[in-house]
Amino acid sequence: MAGLLADELKQPEVRDASLKIVLETGNRDEFRRPFLVELAQLAQGALVDQEKMSALPANVSELLKKIESPRERCAVASLAGKFLDLHGREEGLALLKQAASLPFTEPESALAVVDLRGR
Numbered sequence: 001m002a003g004l005l006a007d008e009l010k011q012p013e014v015r016d017a018s019l020k021i022v023l024e025t026g027n028r029d030e031f032r033r034p035f036l037v038e039l040a041q042l043a044q045g046a047l048v049d050q051e052k053m054s055a056l057p058a059n060v061s062e063l064l065k066k067i068e069s070p071r072e073r074c075a076v077a078s079l080a081g082k083f084l085d086l087h088g089r090e091e092g093l094a095l096l097k098q099a100a101s102l103p104f105t106e107p108e109s110a111l112a113v114v115d116l117r118g119r
Contacts, residue, residue, distance in 0.1 A: 003040075004082050019044050035067050035076050043083055057084065057091035064098075071106060074099045078108035082115060093119065 003018030019040050026037035042060065046053040060080040067073040081095030099112035 001079075003043075004079065004086070007083065007086050016044075016047075033072075035063060035072055036079070038063055039076055039080055043080075046087075053087065053089070056080075057089065057095075060084075060095065070102060074102040074106050074112075075108045078112045081112065085115065 003015045003022070006012070006014035006018060022033075022036060022040040023044070025031060026033045026040065039060070042052070042056055042063070046056045060076070063080075064073055064076060067076060077095045078099035081092045081097075081099060084092030084095065086092075093116070096112045096115050099108055100116055102109040
C-alpha cells in the first residue's frame with residue numbers, strides 16, 4: 001500500500017523502497033504472502049520495461065488464477081488494479097471492480113470502491 005501511495009504522489013524512490021521491502025520480507029514465515037511478492041516482482045519489471053508493462057494485465061490475470069483465497073485474490077486485484085490505473089492502463093479498472101466486489105469488511109475492497117467512485 002505504501003508503494004502505491006508513493007507512486008501516486010510521484011515519489012519513485014519511496015515506491016521502489018517499498019517494493020524492495022515486499023520482495024525481501026514477503027515470503028518470511030511471519031508474512032507468507034507469495035502472491036504479493038510475485039506481484040511486486042511483476043510491478044518492478046514493468047516499471048523499467050514498457051513491454052513488461054504491456055504484458056502486466058495478462059500476467060496479473062494468470063497470477064489471480066493461482067490464488068484460492070478470496071481475501072488474497074482481493075488484495076492482489078486491488079493492488080494490481082491501482083498500479084495499472086496509476087500508469088494509465090484501463091485494465092486497472094476491471095481489477096479494481098473485481099476487488100470491490102468482495103464484502104466491504106476487507107480493507108482492499110473498500111479502498112477499491114473509493115478508487116472507483118465517480119468513474
